[in-house]
Amino acid sequence: MVQSYFCATLFILYTITLSSFTSAFTPQQYSDALSKSILFFEGQRSGKLPANQRLKWRADSALHDGSSANVDLVGGYYDAGDNVKFGLPMAFTTTMLAWSIIEFGENMKSELGNAKEALRWSSDYLVKAATATPDTLYVQVGEPYSDHRCWERPEDMDTPRNVYKVSAQNPGSDVAAETAAALAAASIVFQDSDHSYSHKLLQTARNVFDLADKYRGSYSDSLGSVVCPFYCSYSGYNDELLWGAAWMHRATQDASYLSYIQSNGHIMGSEDDDFSFSWDDKRAATKVLLAKGFLENKIDEFQLYKQHSDNYICSLIPGSSNSQARYTPGGLFYKHGESNLQYVTTSSFLLLTYAKYLASNGGNAACGASMVPSETLIVQAKKQIDYILGDNPMKMSYMVGFGEKYPTRIHHRGSSVPSVHDHPDHVSCDAGHQYFSSSSPNPNLLVGAIVGGPDSNDNYGDDRSNYSQSEPATYINAPFVGAAAFFSGH
Secondary structure (H helix, E strand, C coil), X not given: CHHHHHHHHHHHHHHHHHHHHCCCCCHHHHHHHHHHHHHHHHHCECECCCCCCCCCCCCCECCCCCHHHCCCCCCCECCCCCCXXXXXXXXHHHHHHHHHHHHHHHHCHHHHHHXXXXXXXHHHHHHHHHHCCCCEEEEEECCHHHHHHCCCCHHHCCXXXXXXXEECCCCCHHHHHHHHHHHHXXXXXXXXXXHHHHHHHHHHHHHHHHHHXXXXXXXXXXXXXXHCCCCCCCCCCHHHXXXXXXXXXXXXXXXXXXXXXXXXXXXXXXXXXXXXXXXXXXXXXXXXXXXXXXXXXXCHHHHHHHHHHHHHHHHCXXXXXXXXXXXXXXXXXXXXXXXXXXXXXXXXXXXHHHHHHHHCCCCCEEECXXXXXXXXXXXXXXXXXXXXXXXXXXXXXCECCCCCCCCCCXXXXXXXXXXXXXXXXXCCCCCCHHHHHCCCCCCCCCCCCECCCCCCCCCCCCCCCCHHHHCCCHHHHHHHHHHHHHHHCC
């Protein structure tokens, strides 16, 4: 009786919620959000910009990255509003862009090519970082403290472009395994359209995963003075090793990776419930990824991952017996005060991906004694995506350039300092602070950027100095790409 009542309640809730939210945005508006979420990555590009660059206020930057170590590390993405290339969030961004295309690329239509270009911009860089020197992975370019003291556009950057790496002597299993995951996932995307490139990505992924597994240790220990507190690996490296192995298995179907997962899963978090997914912590996503193997291929050893995936998903569903997620009064999933929307986009992506896995195999999520259908997961994700796009108490979009009202004073150097086209003269480290302190809107629109988002009471001040709320990041946008693609096709 309890199960029937709960299922009935969820169905009623689903019906009411769906009718309430169906009209929030049209498929065309989700398509517009998808286009803009991909365009954002062009504003984050480092290196020599291509002729088809669409955000014209950007120009070439960091054209000598890697030269201090006699390697070519030109390219890749700046992670957020600064000018450092941090390897761990860039690799995670790459993995999520690839996963977005793998699961929802068929809904991207004319944007699929742009999505693949965004992916290739980072996968090209990761190949460079992984192959420049044998048994070495370059994981960061830019001295972060001097970079963060300055407020200058990347085109004027004159802070030290120090190069940092992990190797057998200085292990970084976390960043290396995430890089392997990124390259493996990207290899799937390019398998049909560019087989030789796909093969190169996969071979590089194999080598990087071997480096991560053979020489175990956290890059926070090897490079703590420059990666912390910015992108410390707080969760350790076991979650990335299992995540990397899961992606290697999916990309290769090599039985050795299946054996690795079976042998090492229990010491790498397979039996733990974890309720977060971010550039740092991959445990929940790994379970969803491996649950696919049980749902579709009936790999008995992966049944455990289905159970734990259910636990994670159910934690996000209000009213479920497993529910433990916190929501703002306006209904936004609220995990952390700093850059909260990263957790909103990652959890929404997992809700939609798991819903897809369940629906294609006639399954439900088990929340205690109750069964939750895939439609409920979709409704929950839709609430979150719609909130980001403007269906919220502030009646504003948290994506720059989407809707009538959106953030105009984002914490982003390139966006807030006049472009080199409008102001050709060099803007120095200290001179740029006048633009940081200005109350005027940013002169350059970073279209598609999703900012950190509102506080726990749904308030947002549009304050450039409040980076927790106003700074965009590649790893906020990457999972959103998949979610926007889903809703643009439904």
